[in-house]
Amino acid sequence: MKRKTTYFLGAIIAIALLSPSCRKQEGTPLCGGDDVTITSSKVIATGLHNPRGIKFGPDGLLYVAEAGIGGTTFCPTCLQVPTAGPYKGSNVGSRISRIDWRGVRTTVVDNLPSSTTSPETGSANNGVADVEFIGNTLYGLLEGAGSSHAVPDIPNGIIKANSNGTWTMVANCSKFLMNNPVANPDPDDFEPDGTPYSMVSVGGKLYITEPNQQEIDQINPLTGEIRRIIDISKLYPGATHWIGPTSMVYHQGNFYFGTLTPFPIVEGAANVFKLTPEGKLSIFATGFTAILGIAFDNHQRLYVLENTVGQPGPTPGFGDVIRLDPSGKREVITSGLNLPTAMTFGPDGKLYISNWGIGPPELGQIVQISFHCEEVQGDIQNK
Numbered sequence: 001m002k003r004k005t006t007y008f009l010g011a012i013i014a015i016a017l018l019s020p021s022c023r024k025q026e027g028t029p030l031c032g033g034d035d036v037t038i039t040s041s042k043v044i045a046t047g048l049h050n051p052r053g054i055k056f057g058p059d060g061l062l063y064v065a066e067a068g069i070g071g072t073t074f075c076p077t078c079l080q081v082p083t084a085g086p087y088k089g090s091n092v093g094s095r096i097s098r099i100d101w102r103g104v105r106t107t108v109v110d111n112l113p114s115s116t117t118s119p120e121t122g123s124a125n126n127g128v129a130d131v132e133f134i135g136n137t138l139y140g141l142l143e144g145a146g147s148s149h150a151v152p153d154i155p156n157g158i159i160k161a162n163s164n165g166t167w168t169m170v171a172n173c174s175k176f177l178m179n180n181p182v183a184n185p186d187p188d189d190f191e192p193d194g195t196p197y198s199m200v201s202v203g204g205k206l207y208i209t210e211p212n213q214q215e216i217d218q219i220n221p222l223t224g225e226i227r228r229i230i231d232i233s234k235l236y237p238g239a240t241h242w243i244g245p246t247s248m249v250y251h252q253g254n255f256y257f258g259t260l261t262p263f264p265i266v267e268g269a270a271n272v273f274k275l276t277p278e279g280k281l282s283i284f285a286t287g288f289t290a291i292l293g294i295a296f297d298n299h300q301r302l303y304v305l306e307n308t309v310g311q312p313g314p315t316p317g318f319g320d321v322i323r324l325d326p327s328g329k330r331e332v333i334t335s336g337l338n339l340p341t342a343m344t345f346g347p348d349g350k351l352y353i354s355n356w357g358i359g360p361p362e363l364g365q366i367v368q369i370s371f372h373c374e375e376v377q378g379d380i381q382n383k
Contacts (some may be wrong), residue, residue: 038373047362051364052064063096066094071114127144158206184238189242246293255275285304304324
């Protein structure tokens with residue numbers, strides 16, 4: 001039973017290759033109250049190398065973590081991963097890009113590590129997984145580095161972007177994971193360097209999800225200190241109860257994150273969890289599938305990005321976004337997405353999604369979802 005994030009991404013690639021402006025406050029869609037939501041989508045950027053986490057910067061432009069082109073070098077003396085390995089690695093295969101409002105891409109940080117899983121798991125590429133800002137400083141989260149990913153010279157961790165396009169390591173997540181093992185690691189599906197997926201900033205600290213070993217960690221980017229907020233494996237031990245945390249956001253004083261679930265994929269088995277800063281965990285919303293993105297709007301509505309729905313395995317063309325109102329009402333905002341991996345609201349109130357976030361290099365896209373409203377009288381009728 002394969003279940004960690006890297007295997008999930010690899011399985012998606014294997015299936016994919018075989019398958020035939022006005023400004024508003026960020027996070028505020030244009031529809032609210034008793035309006036009917038009508039959405040439209042368009043591709044605003046193309047040619048990206050496995051786009052993953054996306055965030056808007058203080059300059060109002062979109063920053064993209066591109067997992068990259070993978071690696072070509074085996075490391076026979078490196079740690080090996082039972083399911084996804086042996087990896088091939090590269091010190092320079094991924095990057096962080098900036099997309100302007102014309103859809104033009106500019107490299108912000110280049111020559112970040114990237115790695116590729118075994119052909120049996122789809123030859124998935126992993127590199128920089130997410131980006132985040134603290135003030136004007138840009139940080140990146142590495143998931144495709146470390147010895148177990150055939151990149152022995154560079155650990156998984158947090159990097160800081162320098163003004164000249166280079167980068168500096170500020171926190172070594174690989175070392176922390178190895179020195180502080182979780183209570184119930186899965187020996188059949190264990191990544192010694194971890195596979196960090198999502199990153200948010202709160203109060204000058206960075207917080208990351210690590211799905212393989214099931215934990216949420218806090219990082220001080222000034223000192224490099226790492227502190228575990230919660231070891232989820234203590235609460236959900238055993239392979240069949242694995243709930244790898246993926247996308248995470250901070251909303252009204254608490255963290256919220258979505259999950260993957262054990263393979264084979266079970267429709268509706270994934271949840272959104274709420275985590276207090278003190279480490280108290282509870283289920284916030286249920287009934288989702290293969291969650292790789294979440295977001296809230298300013299009407300307290302939850303948006304959930306499902307990588308694949310209605311299929312026995314990861315499949316292009318079957319990703320969607322579900323909106324959950326506080327009342328419990330659910331609505332499909334958009335569907336037909338191809339292997340989406342992340343989403344965020346923009347300062348224009350529109351939703352931005354990493355589409356074709358897994359696949360051959362240069363296939364990646366950023367899709368923009370626009371919200372339109374129509375006032376109705378009496379009961380709301382779905383259009």
